[in-house]
Amino acid sequence: MSSGAGRGPAIVARLRRLALGDDPRHASRLRFCLVSVALHLAWAMIYFYAVSVGAIAPEDARIMLVSNVVGVLGFYPWVRSGCTARMQDAGLVIPQMIWGSLSGSVAFVMSPTLRPALLQVICLVQVFGFFGLRPRQIAVTGVIAVSLLAGLLVLGASGGIPHFDVCKEAFPLLTSMAILVVITAITVHRSRRRIALTTQKLALQAAIASMRELVIRDTLTGLFSxxxxxxxxxxxxxxxxxxxxxxxxxxxxxxxxxxxxxxxxxxxxxxxxxxxxxxxxxxxxxxxxxxxxxxxxxxxxxxxxxxxxxxxxxxxxxxxxxxxxxxxxxxxxxxxxxxxxxxxxxxxxxxxxxxxxxxxxxxxxxxxxxxxxxxxxxxxxxxxx
Missing domain, CATH: 3.30.70.270 (Reverse transcriptase/Diguanylate cyclase domain)
Incomplete structure (x- = not known):
């Protein structure tokens, strides 16, 4: 009994190390990737359910599932391999955000039944900008997401989206665009605040190190005090x-x-x-x-x-x-x-x-x-x- 109880935490620790590795910074990036993977898997299950109840045509679901497969298999293995470690966006946060917004927009076109939920998902994707992106990067992803929704509105109004009722769809789309703008603004502010705090922390550490040097060093000779x-x-x-x-x-x-x-x-x-x-x-x-x-x-x-x-x-x-x-x-x-x-x-x-x-x-x-x-x-x- 005790042997089985002891193996449980060891197995969990081993799986965690297998999934996240040993480097804390790398593990932080991989956690974000795994959250993204979980979202794609959840939506894949939703698509399967929607097909089973006749809410989505099987051929449309296959196209949407392809985007989920890319989301599951395209980013996490790449980051886990360490090949992105030297990139500025080592966790591939920006590509994953853009892919999530693009996948949601494609699903919006193909699935009238899921459109309200998909708009929420597109807004949720922008929240991932909290994960270490710089203000400029957050602004870029926000502009892309808002532009996609604006493009959906224009495309739908021009008759390019099946089963699109401008009177019913315009308000949710405009509301989602406004929410995206607010989320982007808040995330940019938070990112700037985080950078400022990091800068202050580094300056404080440098000041403490300098003060320590003054305490432990003789100012004339540079030897210890x-x-x-x-x-x-x-x-x-x-x-x-x-x-x-x-x-x-x-x-x-x-x-x-x-x-x-x-x-x-x-x-x-x-x-x-x-x-x-x-x-x-x-x-x-x-x-x-x-x-x-x-x-x-x-x-x-x-x-x-x-x-x-x-x-x-x-x-x-x-x-x-x-x-x-x-x-x-x-x-x-x-x-x-x-x-x-x-x-x-x-x-x-x-x-x-x-x-x-x-x-x-x-x-x-x-x-x-x-x-x-x-x-x-x-x-x-x-x-x-």
Whole structure:
């Protein structure tokens, strides 16, 4: 009993996946196609019933059924195959709307008994413009539908439609045309509103992303801010607690930076910080993260540095970047900028504060050792030659 109950939802899910696929956007298009298929099948059943009661001649019903077959087999398989995915109207909404209006108009000519219902169907077709069409597209389909009804009225008034009584048919046709105009206008308004809301949403998302960048980035150097780096350190610490794998940090400080500010001014000092931030980005590994820790201090997070040797390698590259900078950072060489750094490993049981304190102690050891180099908190030293 439970096995049968479990198979039911699984079968439904499998059929749904078979009919709609796995892509949500593609599934949305296919849902519209399936609604259209259902309408065509419903009208095919109505035509069969109308033939059985003598309301429609069999030969006329065959012609109308052909339009239903095209509606059932012509659009859904094409969209389901994915061949329309790159089209602007990937769901073939416009062709289906036009085909529905055209099929209804042909049936209107051939079936006097079903004319009132067919006029309602033609109006209903225009409602499908709600399904993601742009205002211009909706207007085009609305004009086509109104033109078809106007053509039916002219054709009927001129005697081109059998069993057409102008006195009886004109009012329903004119009313349906008016309804189509209203539906088109409402749908165009809704489409414009949807586009405006989408635009506002995208602008809001861009503003939020921009504000987030302002929060997590240092505006001068483009590196992460201290606050965001603390979040990254905490996240990395939690990962280290789970895996038992250590990571390393390097606390970096520009040597004699106050002298640069006092001698050349703060604008030059800011340019030095910007150029140094670029050098840090160039030197670090893709998995590393860097932040302006405060003033002329920087912190480098190296989550994949399992050894002191691996942690020192980015510092060696950074020193080369500072000693032999690219033309865009020539100021570093001109002012003979150097840095000192302290490296510390974060291991199981450590707090972030403990690790940074050890890196800070190693940094001061590097300063006392003559600057332009680094020390590792474990005791192993690697100073500039």
């Amino acid at each position: 201290r606050g965001h780096m603390l979040e990254l350190l905490q996240r990395e610490s939690e990962r280290a607690q789970r895996t038992g794998l250590p990571f390393r940090v390097a606390l970096i400080d520009l040597d004699h930076f106050k002298r640069i500010n006092d001698t050349h001014g703060h604008s030059i000092g800011d340019e030095v910080l910007r150029c140094f931030g670029d050098a840090v980005r160039e030197a670090m590994q893709s998995a590393d993260s860097a932040a302006r820790w405060g003033g002329e201090e920087f912190l480098l997070l190296m989550p994949e540095a399992r050894s002191d040797t691996a942690a020192v390698a980015p510092l060696a590259r950074l020193r080369l970047q500072v000693h032999q900078p690219p033309p865009s950072a020539a100021l570093l060489k001109k002012l003979e900028v150097t840095f000192s750094a302290g490296v510390a490993a974060h291991t199981l049981g450590d707090t972030i504060e403990d690790t940074i304190d050890r890196a800070d102690s190693a940094l001061y050891a590097a300063k006392h050792a003559g600057r332009d180099g680094w020390r590792v908190a474990s005791g192993e030293e690697a100073l500039a030659g």
